[in-house]
Amino acid sequence: MQKNIYNEQTGISYTLQGNYYLPDLTLPPEEEKHIGVWGQRHLRYLKQHRRILYTNLLTSGRLNSYLADINEQAENMFLKLVEQMAEHEGISEKLKSEHSMEWIGRMNALRESAAEIVNAKVIFA
Structure with a gap:
């Protein structure tokens, strides 16, 4: 044979x-593109909950660019939300210089809230 x-x-x-x-x-x-933390989270979500979409993207050769796009969208949304929420809450550079521990606590809470929103609207959608 x-x-x-x-x-x-x-x-x-x-x-x-x-x-x-x-x-x-x-x-x-x-084409290899950088996939950050948001893209990795979405990849894990696709593998566990959207297997058909994951397989279609993988076999068509579009998975990496799709994840890079998701990562970029999520990162932009996260940064914009943090900025807007900080402005709305009155968290400023003045607070940072005068009461740094309070600023850290408030910013951490704000970043967690923004991450939850990004996860719900982009990563797990």
């Missing part, structure tokens, strides 16, 4: 593995 065969009609080559010929399939090439 031949180790490798090529099917002219389909354009697929096959390799002998044990007693079976398995197709030599590879994923399409994909």
Whole structure:
């Protein structure tokens, strides 16, 4: 038996593995983009709860760019929310210089609230 065969009609080559010929399939090439913490969270969500979408993105070669876009959207939304919420709550640089521990506590609470909103609207949507 031949180790490798090529099917002219389909354009697929096959390799002998044990007693079976398995197709030599590879994923399409994909441009590597940075995926931050938001993209990683969304990837974990896709793998656990949206398996079909995850598989479709992976096999079409669009997963990395999709996750990079989600990461960018979530990061922009998070930064904008933190800025707007800090302005609304009156958290300023003056408070930071005069009462740094209070500023840290309020900013941490504000960042947690913004993260919850981003998770609900972008990551787990």
